[in-house]
Every structure is written in C-alpha cells, then in structure tokens.
Amino acid sequence: xxxxxxxxxxxxxxxxxxxxxxxxxxxxxxxxxxxxxxxxxxxxxxxxxxxxxxxxxxxxxxxxxxxxxxxxxxxxxxxxxxxxxxxxxxxxxxxxxxxxxxxxxxxxxxxxxxxxxxxxxxxxxxxxxxxxxxxxxxxxxxxxxxxxxxxxxxxxxxxxxxxxxxxxxxxxxxxxxxxxxxxxxxxxxxxxxxxxxxxxxxxxxxxxxxxxxxxxxxxxxxxxxxxxxxxxxxxxxxxxxxxxxxxxxxxxxxxxxxxxxxxxxxxxxxxxxxxxxxxxxxxxxxxxxxxxxxxxxxxxxxxxxxxxxxxxxxxxxxxxxxxxxxxxxxxxxxxxxxxxxxxxxxxxxxxxxxxxxxxxxxxxxxxxxxxxxxxxxxxxxxxxxxxxxxxxxxxxxxxxxxxxxxxxxxxxxxxxxxxxxxxxxxxxxxxxxxxxxxxxxxxxxxxxxxxxxxxxxxxxxxxxxxxxxxxxxxxxxxxxxxxxxxxxxxxxxxxxxxxxxxxxxxxxxxxxxxxxxxxxxxxxxxxxxxxxxxxxxxxxxxxxxxxxxxxxxxxxxxxxxxxxxxxxxxxxxxxxxxxxxxxxxxxxxxxxxxxxxxxxxxxxxxxxxxxxxxxxxxxxxxxxxxxxxxxxxxxxxxxxxxxxxxxxxxxxxxxxxxxxxxxxxxxxxxxxxxxxxxxxxxxxxxxxxxxxxxxxxxxxxxxxxxxxxxxxxxxxxxxxxxxxxxxxxxxxxxxxxxxxxxxxxxxxxxxxxxxxxxxxxxxxxxxxxxxxxxxxxxxxxxxxxxxxxxxxxxxxxxxxxxxxxxxxxxxxxxxxxxxxxxxxxxxxxxxxxxxxxxxxxxxxxxxxxxxxxxxxxxxxxxx
Numbered sequence: 001x002x003x004x005x006x007x008x009x010x011x012x013x014x015x016x017x018x019x020x021x022x023x024x025x026x027x028x029x030x031x032x033x034x035x036x037x038x039x040x041x042x043x044x045x046x047x048x049x050x051x052x053x054x055x056x057x058x059x060x061x062x063x064x065x066x067x068x069x070x071x072x073x074x075x076x077x078x079x080x081x082x083x084x085x086x087x088x089x090x091x092x093x094x095x096x097x098x099x100x101x102x103x104x105x106x107x108x109x110x111x112x113x114x115x116x117x118x119x120x121x122x123x124x125x126x127x128x129x130x131x132x133x134x135x136x137x138x139x140x141x142x143x144x145x146x147x148x149x150x151x152x153x154x155x156x157x158x159x160x161x162x163x164x165x166x167x168x169x170x171x172x173x174x175x176x177x178x179x180x181x182x183x184x185x186x187x188x189x190x191x192x193x194x195x196x197x198x199x200x201x202x203x204x205x206x207x208x209x210x211x212x213x214x215x216x217x218x219x220x221x222x223x224x225x226x227x228x229x230x231x232x233x234x235x236x237x238x239x240x241x242x243x244x245x246x247x248x249x250x251x252x253x254x255x256x257x258x259x260x261x262x263x264x265x266x267x268x269x270x271x272x273x274x275x276x277x278x279x280x281x282x283x284x285x286x287x288x289x290x291x292x293x294x295x296x297x298x299x300x301x302x303x304x305x306x307x308x309x310x311x312x313x314x315x316x317x318x319x320x321x322x323x324x325x326x327x328x329x330x331x332x333x334x335x336x337x338x339x340x341x342x343x344x345x346x347x348x349x350x351x352x353x354x355x356x357x358x359x360x361x362x363x364x365x366x367x368x369x370x371x372x373x374x375x376x377x378x379x380x381x382x383x384x385x386x387x388x389x390x391x392x393x394x395x396x397x398x399x400x401x402x403x404x405x406x407x408x409x410x411x412x413x414x415x416x417x418x419x420x421x422x423x424x425x426x427x428x429x430x431x432x433x434x435x436x437x438x439x440x441x442x443x444x445x446x447x448x449x450x451x452x453x454x455x456x457x458x459x460x461x462x463x464x465x466x467x468x469x470x471x472x473x474x475x476x477x478x479x480x481x482x483x484x485x486x487x488x489x490x491x492x493x494x495x496x497x498x499x500x501x502x503x504x505x506x507x508x509x510x511x512x513x514x515x516x517x518x519x520x521x522x523x524x525x526x527x528x529x530x531x532x533x534x535x536x537x538x539x540x541x542x543x544x545x546x547x548x549x550x551x552x553x554x555x556x557x558x559x560x561x562x563x564x565x566x567x568x569x570x571x572x573x574x575x576x577x578x579x580x581x582x583x584x585x586x587x588x589x590x591x592x593x594x595x596x597x598x599x600x601x602x603x604x605x606x607x608x609x610x611x612x613x614x615x616x617x618x619x620x621x622x623x624x625x626x627x628x629x630x631x632x633x634x635x636x637x638x639x640x641x642x643x644x645x646x647x648x649x650x651x652x653x654x655x656x657x658x659x660x661x662x663x664x665x666x667x668x669x670x671x672x673x674x675x676x677x678x679x680x681x682x683x684x685x686x687x688x689x690x691x692x693x694x695x696x697x698x699x700x701x702x703x704x705x706x707x708x709x710x711x712x713x714x715x716x717x718x719x720x721x722x723x724x725x726x727x728x729x730x731x732x733x734x735x736x737x738x739x740x741x742x743x744x745x746x747x748x749x750x751x752x753x754x755x756x757x758x759x760x761x762x763x764x765x766x767x768x769x770x771x772x773x774x775x776x777x778x779x780x781x782x783x784x785x786x787x788x789x790x791x792x793x794x795x796x797x798x799x800x801x802x803x804x805x806x807x808x809x810x811x812x813x814x815x816x817x818x819x820x821x822x823x824x825x826x827x828x829x830x831x832x833x834x835x836x837x838x839x840x841x842x843x844x845x846x847x848x849x850x851x852x853x854x855x856x857x858x859x860x861x862x863x
Contacts, residue, residue, distance in 0.1 A: 071089070071091045072091045072092040072093070074091055074093060074169070075093055076093055076169050076170060076171050076172070077090075077091065077093050077094035077097040077098070077141075077151075077169070077170040077172075078090070078091040078093065078094060078167065078168070078169050078170075079091075079094060079110070079113075079167075079168045079170070080158070080165050080166070080167060080168075081110055081165065081166045081167075081168055082163075082164075082165055082166070083122065083126065083164055083165075083166070084109075084122070085109050085110050085111075085121065085122045086107065086108065086109055086110070087105050087106055087107065087108055087109070087110060087112070087113075088106065088165060089102070089106060090102045090105050090106060094170075097141070097143070097149075097170070097172065098113050098141065098142070098143055098144060099143045099144035099145065100144045110168075113141050113142060114139055114140070114141050114142065115142060116139065116140060117139070125155050125166065128155075129155065129156070129157040129166065132157075134154055134155065134156050135153075135154070135155040136152065136153070136154050136155075137152075137153050137155075138150065138151070138152050138153075138173065139151060139153060141170060149172060149173075149174050150172075150173040150174060150176075150177055151170040151171060151172055151173055152170070152171045152173055153168055153169070153170050153171075154168070154169045154171070155167070155168045155169075187207040187208075188207060188208050190207065190209060191209050192209055192297050192298065192299050193206065193207065193209045193210030193212075193213045193214070193276075193297065193298045193299070193300075194206065194207040194209070194210050194295065194296070194297055195210050195248070195295070195296045195298070196293060196294075196295050196296075197248050197252075197293060197294050197296070198292070198293050199252055199290070199291060199292055199293060201243065201244075201248065201249050201252065202223070203222055203223055203226050204223070204293065205222060206222045206226075210222075210298070213274070213276070213298070213300050214226060214265075215267065215270065215272075228243060230267060230268055230269060231265055231266065231267055231268070232265075232266040232268060233246060233263055233264065233265055233266075234263070234264040234266070234320070234418075235261075235262075235263065235264075238264070238320035238416075238418045238419075240423075241263070246263075247261045247263075247278050247279070247280040247296065248278075248280045248294045248296045250280070251280035251281065251282045251291070251294045251296075252282060252291050252294050254282075255282050255284075255289070255290065255291055256282070257279075257280070257281055257282070258278075258279065258280040258281075259279060260277045260278070260279050261277065261278050261279070261280075262275065262276075262277055262301070263275070263276050263277075263278055263298075264320070266400075271380040271381070271382050271400070271402070272380070272402070273302075273400060273402075273416065274300060274302050275300070275301045275302045276298040276299060276300055276301060276302075277298060277299050277301055278296055278297070278298040279296065279297045279298070280294050280295070280296040281294065281295050281296075281297075282294050283295060320337060320416045320417070320418045321334065321335050321336075321337035321338025321339070321340070321341050321416060321417040321418070322334075322335040322337070322338060322414070322415070322416055322417075323335065323338050323401075323414070323415055323416070323417060324412065324413070324414045324415075325352060325371070325401075325412065325413045325414075326411065326412050327375045327411050327412065327413070328411040328412070330351070330352075332349065332350075332351055332352050332355060334348060334349070334355070338417050341387075341395075341397060341417055341418075341419050342355070342358045342387060342389065342417075343358070343389030343390050343391065343393075344358075344390065347390075352371075356368065358387050358388060358389070358390075359385055359386075359387055360385070360386045360387065360388055360394070362386070363383075363385040363386055366383065366385075367383070367385060367399065370383065370401065371401065371413065374401060374402075374403050374413050375403070375411070375413065378403040379402075379403060380400070380401060380402040380403065381399075381400070381401050382398070382399075382400045383398070383399055384396060384397070384398050384399075384420065384424075385397055385398075385399055395419060395421040396419075396420050396421045396423075396424040397417055397418060397419055397420060397421075398416075398417070398418040398420045399415065399416075399417055400415045400416050400417075400418075401413045401414070401415035402414060402415060434446070435447030435450065437507070437508040439486055439489060439490065439508070440489060440490055440493035440508050441493070442493055442497075442506055442507050442508045442514075443505060443506065443507035443508070444507060444508060445507065445508075445509050445510050447507060448505060448507030448509065448515050448517065449567060449571075451505055451517060452465070452517055452567050452570065452571075453567050455517065455560075456560060456565070456566065456567055456570075460521075460560075461521065461560065461561065462519065462520045462521030462522070462524070462560075463517055463518070463519070463520070463559070463560040463570075464517075464518040464520045464526070464527035464557055464558070464559045464560070465515065465516075465517060465518075465557070465558045465559075465560070465570045465571060465573075465574040466515065466516035466517075466518050466527060466530060466531060466534075466555060466556075466557055466574065467509075467513070467515060467555065467556040467557070467558075467571070467574035467575050467577065467578040468496070468513065468514040468515070468516065468534060468553055468554075468555050468578070469512060469513050469553065469554045469555075469578050469582065470488075470489075470492060470512040470513075470551050470552075470553060471551065471552040471553060471554055471582065471586045471587065472550075472551060472552070473485070473488065473489075473511075473512035473551060474512070476488060476549055476551065477512075480544060480545070480547070484544045484545070487544055488542055488544065488551065489508070489512065491542055492512075492514070492538075492551070493506075493508065493514070495537045495538065496514055496516070496534065496537070498537065499530060499533045499534050499537055500516055500518070500530065501518075501519065501526075501530075503519035504516055504517060504518050504519055504530070505517040515571075515574075516530065518530050520559070524559075527557050527559065528557065528589070528591070531555040531557055531589035532589065534553055534555055534589070535552070535553055535555060535587055535588060535589055538551060538552050538553050538587075539552075552586055552587035553586075553587065554578050554579075554581040554582035554586050554587070554588065554589075554590075555578060555581055555588070555589035555590070556573075556574045556575060556576065556577025556578030556579070556580065556581055556589070556590050556591075556592065557574060557577055557589065557590070557591050557592060558570050558571075558573040558574035558577060558591075558592040559592075563592045572600070573592040573596070573597070573600070574592065576592060576596050576597075576599070576600045577590045577591060577592040577593075577596055578590070580596055580599075603659065605647075605648070606648065606651070606655065606656055606659050607659050607662075607663055609645050609647060609648055610643075610656055610659055610660055610663070610665055611663070611665060613643060613645060613669075614665075614668055614669055614672055618643055618644055618645055618646075619641055619642070619643055619669065619672065619673075620641075620642050620644070620845075621639045621640065621641060621642070621673065621676050621677060621680065621846075622639075622640050622642055622843040622844060622845055623637040623638065623639055623640070623680075623694075623843060623844055623845075623846065623849045624637065624638050624640060624836055624841065624842065624843040624844070625637050625691065625836065625840060625841050625844075625849065625852055625853075625856070626638060626691075626695070626814060626834055626835070626836045627834070627835065627836065627840045627841075627856070628833060628834065629815075629818070629824050629827055629828050629832065629833055629834065629835050630828060630833065632840065632856055633856055633857050634691050634692075634852065634853055634856050634857065635691070635692050635834055636691045636692045636693045636694065636695060636727065637691040637694055637695065637849060638694075638695040638696075638697075638729070638836065639673060639676075639677040639680075639694055639695065639696050639697075640653065640697075640843050641653060641657075641669070641673055643656055657699075660699075661699055661700075661701055664701065666699045666701050666702065667699075667701055667702055667705050667707075670698060670699055670701075670702045670711075671702075671707070671711045673696055673697075674696055674698075674711055674712060674715050674726075675711070675714075675715045675718075677694045677696050677726075678694070678715040678716060678718075678719040678721055678725075678726060679715075679718075679719055680694070680846055681693075681694045681719065681721060681725055681726075682719035682720065682721060683846070684846075684850065684853075685721075687850065689850050689853050689854060690853070691849075691853065692725075693724065693725045693726060693727050693755060694725065694726060694727065695727040695728075695729055695757070696726070696727070696728055696729065697729045697730075697759060698728045698729065698730045698734075699730075700730065700731060700733045700734045703730065703734045703742050703745055704742065708745055708749075709745055709748040709749065709752075712726070712728075712749060712752060712754060713752060716752065716754075722753060723752040723753025723754045723755075724753050724754075724755060726754050726755070727754070727755040727756075727757055727777075728749065728754055728755070728756055728757070729757045729758075729759040729780065730756070730757075730758065730759060731758070731759055731760060732758060732760075732761065743774070746774050746775055747775070749775075750775040755777045755778070756774075756775060756776050756777050756778075757776070757777060757778040757779065757780055757812075757814070758771075758776060758778075758779050758780065759780045760780065760782040760784075760816075761779040761780060761781060761782060761802060771805070771809055771811070776811065777811065777812060778806070778811050778812035778813065778814060779802060779805075779806050779811055779812075779813050779814070780813075780814045780815075780816055781799060781802055781803075781813055781814065781815045781816060781832070782816060783815075783816040783817025783837070785798045785799055785802075786799065786815055786816065786817050786818065786823055786827075787817070789822075789823055789826050790822055790823070790825075790826040796826070799826075799827075799830060800830060803830040803831060803832055807831060812834065813832045813834070814832075814834045814835060814836065815827050815832055815834070815835035815836070815837075816835070816836060816837065817836075817837045817838075818835040818836065818837035818838075818839045818840070819837050819838050819839050820839060821839070823839070824839060
C-alpha cells in the first residue's frame with residue numbers, strides 16, 4: 001500500500017486537538033473568500049493558512065510514524081487484510097515470523113501465509129465481525145522455507161472512512177504445544193493418579209499412576225475398562241457415597257475447588273479396599289461460568305495405615321474399625337472404632353476367641369471358617385454378620401479381611417469392621433415395600449402369607465382367614481378398560497379398610513381377590529360379623545366416568561386351627577367357602593364346613609380322574625337333533641359329551657366341564673370331541689342317512705389356543721368333510737376376550753367354511769358390536785329365557801329382542817330347551833324356525849339318532 005494512502009490516523013493529545021480546530025477555522029475562512037470570488041490579499045491570513053497547511057502535513061506525517069511504530073511494536077505477527085482476504089499491511093514481527101519481507105506479501109491473498117485455508121474462509125470472519133465480535137481460530141501458518149507452525153489468530157474489524165479492514169493478530173502456539181507435551185510427560189511421570197472427567201462425570205482420560213491405582217492395565221482404554229458399578233465408594237465415616245456426591249461431581253456442580261477428601265474404594269470382584277485422598281479442580285472455558293470438565297488428583301494412602309498413629313486417626317475419621325490378626329504370634333489388634341462397634345471400649349478382648357463371642361452363634365461358624373481359609377490359602381473374605389453387644393443389643397456389621405502375604409507365607413490378616421445396622425434397616429424397609437401392593441397400598445400376596453405363616457408358627461389361635469372375591473369385576477374390567485378396573489380395585493380396598501379392625505391384616509391377594517387375617521381371639525364371632533359388614537359395604541354402587549355399576553362380594557371364612565393347621569390349608573379352605581358363597585347366588589358369605597371339605601375332596605378327585613379320562617377312553621358322544629319347528633324334520637344335530645369313570649361312575653357335563661376348563665384339560669378333550677364328531681358325521685354320510693351338519697361346543701380356552709385351526713382343519717380333512725358340515729358353538733366370553741389371535745382364528749375358521757354360532761346368547765356379555773364385525777352365522781337363544789314364555793312378559797320381550805337383532809343382521813336363531821307346544825308356537829310367531837329340546841327328543845346315541853333321522857327325515861339348511 002502506498003505511504004500516502006495509509007488507512008490509519010491517530011488522534012493527538014489536547015494541544016494538538018486545539019491546533020487542529022484553529023487550522024479548521026482558517027481553512028473555512030479561506031473557503032469563504034474563494035466562494036465570494038475574492039482572492040486572499042491579506043498577507044497575515046495567507047501566512048497563517050500556509051502555516052496551518054504545513055502543520056497539518058507535519059501532523060499527518062507524525063500520525064503515520066506513530067501508526068508504524070505502534071504497528072511494528074506488537075510482538076506477534078499482525079496483518080491488515082481487506083474484506084477480500086488480501087494482505088494490505090504486515091508488521092515487522094510478521095516479516096520475521098514468515099521469513100519474508102513486507103513488500104513480498106502486501107497485495108497478495110492471505111493464502112500466501114496459510115495455504116490450507118478454504119476458499120470461503122472469509123465468510124465466518126466477516127459474519128463474526130458484523131456482530132461486533134472477535135473471530136478466533138487455530139490454524140497452521142507457513143514460513144518462507146515451507147515449514148509450518150501453529151498459531152491462534154484473533155481477527156477484529158478496523159474502519160478507515162468508507163473502507164473496512166481486518167486486523168489479524170497471530171499468536172504463535174509453538175511454546176504452548178511444547179508446554180502441553182511437557183504437561184503430558186509430567187502426568188506420565190508423576191506418582192499421583194490424575195483423572196479427567198467431562199461435565200457429566202464420564203471419564204475421559206487417566207494418567208499411568210491413575211490406571212495402576214484403579215487396577216487397570218496402562219495400555220487399556222480407561223473409558224472402556226473403568227466401570228463404577230464394580231466399586232463401592234465410602235466416605236471417611238464408612239457410609240456409601242452416591243455417584244453424584246463424589247468430589248469430581250461436587251466440583252462440577254458447585255464450580256468450586258474440592259479440597260483433599262478421604263475416600264475408600266472397595267472393588268467388589270477383587271474384594272480389595274484402597275484408601276485414597278482426592279482433590280478435584282473444575283475447568284472453565286474462557287468467558288464461561290460453568291465447568292466443562294474436572295481434573296482430580298488422588299493418592300493411595302492405604303499403606304499409611306501401617307503407621308499406627310495415622311491408621312488410628314484414619315479409622316476414627318472413617319468410623320470403620322480396623323483389625324489385624326497375627327496368626328503366627330496369636331495376637332489380635334483392634335482399633336478404637338472396632339472396640340466401639342463391638343461395645344468393648346473399656347474392656348478390649350484379649351484374644352480372637354473372646355472377640356468372636358460377640359458374633360451371634362448362627363454366624364460365628366462361617367467367620368471362623370473364613371479366617372482359617374485365609375490363613376491357610378491366602379486371599380480375602382467379605383461377609384455381613386450379626387453381632388451382639390455386652391448390653392444385649394444386636395446390630396449388623398460388615399466384616400472384611402485380607403491376607404498380608406501369599407500362601408504358604410500367610411500369617412497375618414488385616415481388615416475392617418463396619419457397622420451397617422442403618423443400611424440393613426433401610427433394606428428391611430425396602431423389603432417391606434416389596435410386600436406391598438403397588439396399586440392399593442395394601443399387603444400383597446407374599447406379605448399376607450408371610451404374616452399368616454408367622455401366626456400359625458406361633459400357634460396363635462383366634463386367626464380367621466377371610467377370603468373376598470369381587471363379583472362381576474372381570475365384566476367391568478373388560479367392558480370399561482383396565483383404567484376403570486384399577487380404580488375399582490382402589491375404591492374396593494378403601495371400603496374394605498373401613499371394615500377391618502386395627503388388629504386385622506388386609507391384603508390384596510391377587511387380581512380382584514382380597515384376604516383378611518381377622519383377629520378373633522377375644523370374639524370368635526368377629527369373623528362372621530366382619531363378613532356381614534363387608535357384604536353390606538358393597539351394597540352401594542361404584543361410579544366411573546359418569547357411569548354407575550354394582551359390584552358385590554362373595555366371602556369365605558376358615559378358622560385356625562379347626563379349619564386348617566397350615567397356611568395352605570387355611571387359604572384353600574377359605575377359598576372353597578368363598579366359591580360356595582358365589583354358587584349360592586353371590587353377595588353373601590360362607591363359613592368353611594365339613595360338607596365343603598367333602599366337596600373340595602370330590603373336586604380334587606374329579607380333576608385327578610379327569611386328567612386320565614381321555615387316555616383311558618372314558619368319553620363318548622351323544623347327539624340331540626335340531627328340528628324345523630314347523631314340521632319337525634331334522635335339520636342338524638348337536639354333539640354332547642358324556643363321561644363314565646370306573647371309580648366315579650357316570651358324570652354329567654355340568655360336573656366336570658368347569659373342572660376341565662379350570663385345569664386346561666378342556667383343550668385336549670375339546671380336540672377329541674371335534675375329531676369324534678367329524679368321524680361320526682362321515683360314518684352317517686357313508687350310510688346314506690346323515691343330518692345336515694354336526695354342532696360341537698367349543699370352550700373359550702380352545703379359542704385362545706393356537707392349535708384350534710389345525711385341529712379343525714385336520715378333522716375335516718381326515719374325514720373328507722366340507723367345512724359347512726361342521727358347526728362350532730361358543731359362548732360370548734370368546735367375543736369379549738378380543739385378542740388378536742382370537743380374531744385370526746375366526747377368520748381361519750371362516751376360510752375353512754365352518755359355521756359359527758354363539759351359544760346361550762344373552763346370558764353373557766352381549767357385546768353386540770362383535771355380531772357385526774366377526775363372521776358369525778347364528779345365535780342360540782338361551783333356554784333360561786325360554787322357560788317363562790309365553791306367559792312371562794320379560795322373557796318374551798328378551799326373546800323378541802334377540803329375534804329382532806338376528807333378523808336385522810341376517811343371522812339364524814336356534815332355540816334351546818323347547819319343552820312345550822306353547823313355546824314352539826311362540827317361537828314360530830317370532831320367525832324362529834329351528835329348535836331343540838325334550839319336546840322333540842333327548843340326546844341319542846349314534847344308532848338311535850340314525851333311526852330318528854329315518855323317521856323324521858331331513859330338511860334343507862338355511863344360513
């Protein structure tokens with residue numbers, strides 16, 4: 001740049017400013033004279049003007065000299081650059097740093113001193129300067145010989161009139177990098193551990209001493225090798241420290257220096273305790289007030305415990321007792337804190353046997369075995385034991401011991417004794433939480449059984465087990481959703497709490513069942529009064545989301561010891577009494593009785609025989625015809641199962657079907673029924689005398705089983721039957737399950753051509769939405785509604801409603817239990833064409849049904 005175009009003009013002091021103002025006034029006067037067309041014939045004025053001009057020229061030269069002196073006085077390379085990135089000026093430090101004269105660089109792009117810059121390198125600089133900010137970047141500049149050196153470039157804006165320039169100061173970082181290398185070398189050489197963690201506490205790096213102290217190989221990645229969950233960290237009192245309370249995290253949280261802190265690091269797998277003193281220093285970036293990382297220095301002070309004085313002081317600070325057993329000399333050494341823990345500060349034990357007397361007998365054997373093992377083989381042990389003080393108080397302690405040498409030279413064991421009574425109390429509180437039902441806040445199943453077991457073990461008479469089941473809970477839960485079900489359980493728990501006494505124990509036993517351990521020691525009839533109170537408490541309805549519904553209870557009672565001498569017997573017998581109450585009509589209670597015991601025994605016997613009945617060939621099928629109500633001709637037949645057991649005799653279906661569903665045996669039995677019915681249908685067809693189709697009842701458990709489709713498909717294929725020859729009847733419970741597998745099963749059965757009918761329609765959940773959505777062909781009107789027709793208006797209305805729904809949806813209706821001509825005429829009046837019942841025929845064996853078919857012929861099927 002030409003000297004005459006120097007873009008810098010520096011202001012002078014106060015005298016120079018006044019002189020400049022006088023010069024400005026003279027120039028203004030001369031301009032006025034020239035504007036009037038007159039010359040300056042005043043020699044004094046002309047002399048003053050010439051003097052002012054000379055002074056202005058002198059001052060401009062002086063300003064240029066001052067600029068150059070100041071520019072060159074900066075010890076760092078300074079470049080003046082225009083907005084295109086072209087070098088306008090360079091100071092002497094820059095010439096020396098780059099090894100090139102100023103004239104060689106002025107006018108060239110800044111790439112001449114930094115060839116690695118991208119083409120758009122000026123964009124972020126100009127963007128920062130536009131915000132009146134300084135732009136800082138670390139790059140490598142180049143000398144004339146091609147060598148590079150690191151620099152930190154600070155760029156600021158400089159305006160000269162209408163022109164804008166950039167002043168770039170390049171700070172040489174070579175010495176800083178050398179310092180960093182020296183710092184890293186120092187870290188490697190020092191014997192103190194150094195740990196660097198980021199602002200979230202994640203370990204970034206550690207020096208060699210730190211790796212050794214943490215038990216890690218020096219060539220291993222510390223971030224992968226260090227797992228804090230493998231360590232138990234305790235403070236100077238011996239209490240566990242949470243991760244967020246450790247000195248580095250406190251330094252990050254507070255932004256303050258954390259002085260030397262004594263910590264105990266216990267490695268769980270290695271069973272090794274190391275004491276360290278740690279100092280943590282937070283690190284800040286320029287201009288920020290939040291630490292971005294923390295550096296911790298820590299020293300291993302474990303060896304210092306060999307110094308008796310420091311050992312005792314450290315143990316006192318940590319409130320963890322130290323001990324040493326010299327097996328060779330038979331000497332026992334206990335610190336003051338250990339003596340305090342065992343309660344022998346004034347009367348120290350004289351030997352190991354004396355000290356072990358404070359360990360409760362149940363734990364003493366394992367302590368002696370651990371000591372003997374370490375003395376013999378070396379190693380360490382870590383155990384929790386219960387101790388008893390001389391005053392009889394019991395407390396928990398953690399006992400850790402480690403051999404001082406390696407076998408066979410092991411003769412000395414050192415360790416710590418820590419009072420952990422408070423921690424065990426916390427754990428007991430957590431165990432109490434584990435015995436609590438999260439939804440209701442009551443005892444859960446484990447909690448109440450544990451309490452009952454304790455009372456039974458104590459032989460405490462006057463305990464009555466009250467078993468409570470909420471009637472119709474599943475219906476509410478299924479129709480209104482689990483949120484409503486949960487709210488109902490909470491409200492039910494509150495009502496039960498209002499019923500039980502202070503000495504009673506209330507628990508949610510599971511699902512919608514509750515259990516009360518009633519205290520009946522003073523009043524044997526208290527259990528019955530409690531049961532009566534509970535049934536009355538549920539007389540008022542429940543409300544949810546604006547809807548009101550009624551939930552009643554079935555309650556069973558069993559007393560200890562007359563109704564059971566074990567926990568399982570008491571609960572089972574109370575359960576049996578509850579089921580008896582439910583069978584009596586619900587909303588009532590029942591004591592356990594010998595008759596219930598007999599029924600329970602019979603139920604167990606039935607279930608035991610039922611498991612073997614299928615393999616023993618004890619089942620057979622009978623068939624009830626379904627006829628045209630108008631002319632009596634047979635349209636189809638329903639297969640009904642019968643069971644004859646050599647021990648129990650003939651068992652009607654209502655005696656064993658529920659058992660089979662409860663135990664899950666119904667799945668195998670149901671598959672056998674489908675196969676046997678299809679086989680019989682094929683035989684009738686081969687004989688030329690067969691009903692239109694065969695109907696089989698299917699349990700909801702079969703629909704939940706993935707093998708139903710396979711069972712049906714295989715039965716049809718093996719007997720060469722088209723799907724429309726088989727009809728499956730299921731209850732509305734199948735619909736309410738609405739599991740995805742159930743829907744897929746319906747679709748699969750429809751593809752097979754199987755006819756699907758809802759049995760006992762109207763007695764269950766009556767989920768009408770499913771009639772429209774699922775591939776259902778027909779409904780069977782429950783005989784419970786047919787008994788009262790035509791005389792009972794309510795039953796007649798229900799039958800009319802079912803018939804109307806079926807007709808609207810194009811479904812066939814079959815009436816069950818038709819026993820009179822009046823019922824038959826009533827059904828025909830509703831448009832119902834098919835029925836079954838004793839008016840036409842009871843269930844028949846295969847040959848008898850074939851004869852019935854020959855007498856009554858067949859009718860074409862509809863639907």
